[in-house]
Structures are given as structure tokens and as C-alpha cells.
Amino acid sequence: MTTLRDAAMTSKAWPFEEARRLMKRYEAAPPAKGHVLFETGYGPSGLPHIGTFGEVARTTMIRRAFEVISDIPTRLICFSDDLDGMRKVPDNVPDPVALREHLQRPLTSVPDPFGKYESFGHHNNAMLRRFLDTFGFEYEFISATEFYNTGQFDTVLRRAAERYDDIMAVMLKSLREERQQTYSIFLPIHPETGRVLYVPIKHVDAKDGTVTFDDEAGREWTLPVTGGNVKLQWKPDFGARWAALDVDFEMYGKDHSTNTPIYDAICAILGGRKPEHFTYELFLDDQGQKISKSKGNGLTIDEWLTYAATESLSYFMFQKPKTAKRLWWDVIPKAVDEYHQQLRAYPGQGVDQQLANPVWHIHAGKPPESRMVVSFAMLLNLASVAGAQDKAGLWGFIRRYAPEASPETHPDLDAAAEYAVRYFRDFVAPERRFRLPDDQERAAMADLVQRLKGWEGGLDAEALQTMVFAVGKEHGFEPLRNWFKGLYEVLLGASEGPRFGGFIALYGIDETVALIERALAGELAEAQTTA
Template sequence: MSVRLDRVAHDWCAVESGRITALLERRGQDAGPVVFGAGFGPSGIPHIGTVSEVVRTSFVRRAFEEATGRGTRLVVVADDLDALRKVPDNVPAHRALAAHLGMPLHRVPDPWDQAPSLAEGMVDRLRRVLDLVEVDCEVVRSSDLYRAGHHDSTIRAFLADFAGVNALVGRSVGALRRKSYSILMPLSPTTGRVIEHTRVLAVDPGRGTLTYEIPKDVIIQRPGLDYGLEPHEYYADEPIGEPVTVSALGGGCKFQWKADWALRLLSGDVAYEMHGQDLADSARVVRQVFARLRREPPVLFEYGLFVDERGRKISKSVGNGFALDDALDCLTRDGLRLLLYGRPRRPRRFDLASVPRINDAVHHETRAAREPRRGAGARLRLRRIGATTPPRGPRFGSVVRLLAACAPLDHAGAVAFVERVFPPDRRPDPELVARAWRFHERARPAPEPVDLDAAATTVLRRLAYALASAPHADPGVLLHKALEGDPGAYRVLYLALLGRPRGPRLATWLRITGSRRSLALVRDALSRTAPPSVRSEGGSS
């Protein structure tokens, strides 16, 4: 009996596709490409939450295309016109960046000096990640959309009901912030910075202008400060308490982010977008804005947050949790995509310790998919993530455990141990070995200190002498000669060479590591002084 994949239980992508189809019917939108959206704040290094939003949306996009045959676009908008409000903790050049607080992100210098701006550097990072996980999308910049007039007609609609929309969004902020809150933030004609604290004096929808002042009588609270600032302190080079008229069109103003989210969805005619659980209240405001403007809101899907090993939300400004670069070094493409497909509404822990489980889940699904009657769910999941080549050879976790037991010093040593243990027809893919090695580098414990008593020093000196005197001899043979039948010396050798009291057969390890590197490790152990620790109690290999 065949099973329709789109009718398998828990196919959330098919459910979302149906919601989008119903939305398009309500909108009367039966022609043209259907737009799927995503937003990205390029003020900090992209993290797994950003990537998950785009990848998961791409899953829904493909399900919709399969179900309807309609053309689609996936547009990721980088909000590079937003202000730099806080210097991220995980970037260099803090003092230099602090001098640009309040400036649009596309005018803040890149702290690594590798891109024209901070925003452009973060966009480049996001592009590289999306290319690695094979997501087909367009990445555009908010500054380009504003300046090109892409939002102008929608901005005029906001201006026509400015008081109502501004009050609606303003109710979502605190009482103190509300005193100087406006959905429109002018770009200063004087300094170019984003003016976030204004009192709007007048708007002209016909001319598309805004007249505002920076009020004298407000206290400005900034992230990281325990005290408030006077307007003349925060806006030192701006006129305070004086009316200023600017254009709200063509990039003369930028919307506060909740209103900006609604603006972007309206202007882009977006049908579907995702957001984290932490933005549930903001999504509610966005829907209220659509209702006030008598427009049908897109389908907004709320997903569970990613948390670090301490249960804290992973944040790009803090830089906590499993760094995305490290994750991509260790995770397979299909492992990451399968993680992002499964149960998207559930919060997930994302840390280094999760890597073997994430990668090996693809093996589990591949095995389950072979079941003719009970494997429909697994076949669906593999299809949704685009897994075309079944994994072969041992699991990632098996390779990781092998490396942990054998303690290779480098990637070449890892390959040698893998080739020694696994027969040719069962050897893992070289790329999997490389990822396992990179995981091993990050996960292995710090070496234990070596406490050299007189007997241990004598053993190490004998081995050093043997390795130096016969560099081309078999290191395993030299080892046995240096030990002179003393099995109690193995423990100190393990500590000196591997940084732990036990390990693989030392003769094999020395042959794979090589005489030169082994000699360097022995000499390094002899040169180090270590605090007192547990004396060698003997042991054997």
C-alpha cells in the first residue's frame, strides 16, 4: 500500500503550505510569485536562530511549490539601516565601534577590516552559511529598499493614519520610552545618525514629510548603562527642542523595528515568515498594524528558541552558545538540516555535546526509511531536508569515540587511526573524518599536569635518548627498550605524551605520531614544571 507523503502525520511543512494557500485565496492573489520572507539584524555575528529561520522557511517554500506548482521567492532582508545600540560582546575593536553608537549599521566600520561596514561583514557571513547549507534565497539590504523608494507607497499609508498607528505600536513599549517614541526615526541631516527619541510635531502624507523635535524633557536609557542620559548628552551634535522637517520617503527616515517589520511585510507582499518565541508580542503588534490598515497579514510561524548549555537564549550580541562557525565545522549538512526540520516549535539545546547525536540522526532516519510500511515518516523527513545520498560506513559517534580513545595529535593521525581500525569497505567518508577530527579538537579535555618524580624523569630521558639516537628506527621497539621491563612507567608516558593517565597501545600511537613529534612531546614534558599532583601509581598499557 502506497502512502501519500503529504498526508503523513506531523508533516508540519504541508500544514504550513495549506495555511499559505488559504491566505492567498483570502487575498485574491492567484498570479505572480509567492514571497517568503525572513529578517536579519546585522549588528552581530549570525547564530543558529537566524539560520534556522531561513532554512525552515525554505522547507515550507519547497513543500508549497510541490503542492501548488506556483513560483516562489525567498527574500532575506538585512536591516542595515538600523542603529548600532550596543557593541556586541564577541567582536574586536570595542572602543572604535563605541564611537559609532547611534549610526546606521551600514555606516559602522567592520571591526575585522574585511568588509566596507559592520553590516556588510555580517551579511557576508550569513551568505556563506546559507551557501553551505544550500539555501536558495535573495539577500537584500534594508538601506537599499528605503533609498530606492520600495517602501514609499506603504510609508504614505502609515502617514495617512500616523496618530492611530503610532499609538497602537507605542502601547507595546514602556511608559518612559513612550514619551519620546515615534514609529518614524529620522536620519539626522546633520550627523547621519538615527534619531530614536523624538516628539512628532506634524506629518504631511501628501508631501511625505515629517516635522519633529528632540524633546528636552526626557531621560534616555541605553543598554549597558545604569543611569539615564540627557538628550544633549546623547545627541550632542543635534538641535535639541528645535523643529526639524525631513522627508519620510526615499530613506530620509527609518521605521522603529516593530513598525519596520510590518512595513517590510506590507511592501514586499510577503505571504509567509517565521519568528522566534521571544518575538510573540511583537508579532501580535504586527498583526494589529495590518488589521488597522485593513490588510490581510501573512502567515507568521512561531518557532522554539535555541538555548546554550546553561539554558539561556543564544544571542548574537552576547555571543553565547555554540558558535555557528564551530558548528558548521563539526555538523554535516544533512545533520543540521534534519535538526532544523524536526519539531520546530520546541525549544532546542544547541551546544558542542549535541553534535554526535545531531549527525547520527541521519543514520537513524535512513535505517527507518527502509521499512516499507512504517518508514513513511522517515522517508518524508529525508525528502523534506533534501537528503539524496544515504550515509555509508560507521556513524559519526563511532569515529568520535575512536579518536577519543586513540588521541591523535592532528588530522593526519586521525585518518591513520581510522584506516587502521575500519576495513576499506567500511571506512567513513573522508569529510566525515575531518568533521569528527574538528569535533575532537574542541571536545577533548585539557591535558593533565605531569608530576615528574626521579623515576619518571629517568624513564622520559631514556625514551628521549632512544628517539633522538635512532630517528628512523621503529618507535615501538625503542619504547620497549626505554622501559626496560618497567610496566609502572606507562602512566607517566601517557601523561607526558597524551595528557591523560591511560590511552591506546603506546607502540601503535608512537608509530602513527612519528619519532620527531613524539620526541618533541617528551622533551616538552621534561622542560615543564607542574604543581604537585597524584604520584604515579603504576599501570600498564
């Protein structure tokens, strides 16, 4: 009998492939620190976003896969780069003018514009932690400010001073000539103003572990590199953090991929072992452009969760992480329905198939039962024809179709009904375009009405689908999909739609007859033009 671990060792699911690659890191001996360390980074200059979710969710999937194939304990650290200077005042904070005097100060030294936390950095860190806790991620939080100030970084920072020339040689190769003239891996934090200074370093004393520089007023200062007096530029910081924490695995977006040799080299110079990397492709907007926080051309976490449950977003993140994916409103219904299709399939699958099933990775091997007896796409169409203003308007139809279902026994369906009404109102309704049927469609729809009026097969979705199919065949639609396309465009105002037999079963025989008769009378198209 194949065990879970045996199956995991040959599974082609990408989290297991990454986990096996990571396991090879310790083939000779287990880690001296006693665990395998996963890390994700966060820039707290803004609120957590969908990319933050993706990194932590995908890293967690690999972590859980690793725990199946190895007995080595694991940890996940979420590291916040909150010692970074505030380079610009965000637009979405109260009284942004008041923050201007704090530009270039570390985010943990900038007052919280919301007045709730010790600093703006502490505020955004709290948002990150609440964000991660909401999704049930298991992680440990590290603040860069605390990491630098409490001396946890001191050994590596002194080593960076000792090996300054070697690290600078790596960095200078990657910089333009004019940038090379003033660049240093160390950024002093001014003892008086508290600002992070981008100034040339006049001297690095490897023995004493100090840097000497002139501030913007021309005054000379000498500061120790330890104790939070300086911070590292972001690229050296990446590699130095790997060395300091002995990180075993970190993933990041494709936009970092050209810097990977730099991070690796600096980690090695500082006495560390480069971690295993995983580079994922970036998300695209509806025009195929890379999603940017500053442009606001993608979906936020809150926007996705306005229209669907968290698991659907996890499902989207699981799919093909090394392929650029369009992240736009219309992917949400598809993600919801595919997630529930996989949930329904899971109990009947063998262990190999289960490990390849996204829901195993979304739920760490313990997926729940799907209670979605009606698909999200069908709920959207039902909301359309029923004119539902809230989920209660859908439940009358759902109960007739599935008498065993209720909001209490089918909470995922109940939540989906509410999401569907919201999604329909905001995205489907504004785009509907009804048209009148042509002569062939009119004759076929009139025939369908008569057959439905004499129907005695109950609400059997498959039988109804067969009957609708037969009507299209008998009326000469070639290809047959043109018949269904006509039904969707005339009755639903869209070029695509559900299996029509299932729609009839859910909406009701009499209600479907009335809908078709209204369309044949021109009422749907007329209502559109007079709206």
C-alpha cells in the same frame, strides 16, 4: 498508487502541515503577485548566528514542502535591517574606539572596521550572503537601506503618515507610560549628522507626507517620510514590511510572539494582509538558560561545523521546532548518528514514511546515500582507545572492519573521522575518568579476555555482542546494564558507550584483549592519576 502530492497532503511532518496551512491562504484564487513570498529577517549589527541558520533552513523546508502540494511559484527573501542605527560598538572588531563617533548612524553609513567593504553594514551583509551561499540556500537578498532609499517603501511610508494616529494607537497600548510621552513610529535621519534620531515628533503632515521635529540641539526640521529620510521603529517596520512586500509567510522566535498582534494590526492598517506565522521555541544552553548572542552561552555555527557536517545541524533544526531544545556540545554526536540512521532507512521506506523522514526535508526530497559504515559515537570511542591524533590513525581500524571503505569511496566517513578526533581531543579526553574494576567486574572481564583469546567468529559485531552479553549474565549482573556500564567506566573512562560487540569488531580482538588486560593491571587508572 499513492502519489507524492497525495501523500504530502496527509503527511504529519511539520513542514507539510505548515505548507497546507499556507495553501489555504489562496484557496479562492492564486496570489495577484504571481507567487507565494516567504521572508526571513536579519539584524546586521553582528555576524550571522545559529538562529539565522535555523530560520532560513526551516523556512526553506516549508517552502519545499509547499512546492510539492501547490503549483504556485515561490520566492524566499532575506531582508537585512541595515538602516538601523549602530547602538553600541561591537567588541570583536578592529580599533573599536574609532567607531564611537559613528554611534546611532545607520550601519550602512558606518565605516567598515575591517576595511574591505563600503560600510560596516555592507560587510555584515556580505557575511550573511556568504553564509547562506555556503549552505546552498536559494534566496533573494534585500537591503533595508536600498529598500528605503530607492523608494520601494514610499507608498507604504506615505500611508503610514496618513494613518499615523491609527498605528500610534496600536503602539501606545504596548508601551509604558513614560515611553508613550516621546514615542513615534518614525525615526528621522538627521540631514547633517546622518544619525538615526530617537526624538519626539512635533507634527505629522498626512497630506504632504512629512514629519516635523526638533533635533538634539533644539533646531526644528521638517523631512519627507519617503526616500530614506526617516525609518520606522522596529515593530512598525515589521508590519509595514509585510504590507509593502505582500509577505505570505514568516517565522520567528518565541520572544517575538507577544508582538505578533502588533505586527498583524499594523500590516492591516497599512492595507496589507497579515502573513502566516510560525513561532519556534528558543534554544537553551547546558544550564537550561536561553541562548543569548551577548552572553555567548550557546554554540555558534562555526563551532558546530568544527565538529560535524552541515547536515547534522539541519537535522537538529528539523527536530521539534516548537519545543525548547538544549543546544550544547554533547548534542552534536547524537545529531550526526541519528541523521545517518535516517539516511540509511530512507531507501526502504514507503512514500509516507519518506515524507516524514527528516532527510527528505534536509535534501528537498533527494537525500544522498549514507556511507557511514561506522557511527560517530564509535569513532569517538575508537579515537579514545587508539590515542589517534588525526583521522589517519583511525583509518587502519576502519579498513580492517570494512575493507571496502576508503576516504575516496566514503567521503562522509572520512570527514567524520577527522571531526571525531577533533571532538575527542576537545571534549571527551578532558572528561575521562577511569576507575579500577570491582571484584565482580574483574572476574567477568578476565572471563571475557579468555573467551576473546579463543574466539573464532571473526569480526561479527552481533555475535561478539551476544558473547559479551552472555558473560554479563553468567557473572550475575543485575540489571545487565551494570555490566556494560562497568566496561565503559573501566575501559573508556565514561559512564556510557557503544554496543560493545561493535566496538570489539572495530577495534580488533587482540587490541581489545590488550586493553582489558591493561585495565585489570591498573594501568589505565594509574595513567590518569599521573597525567
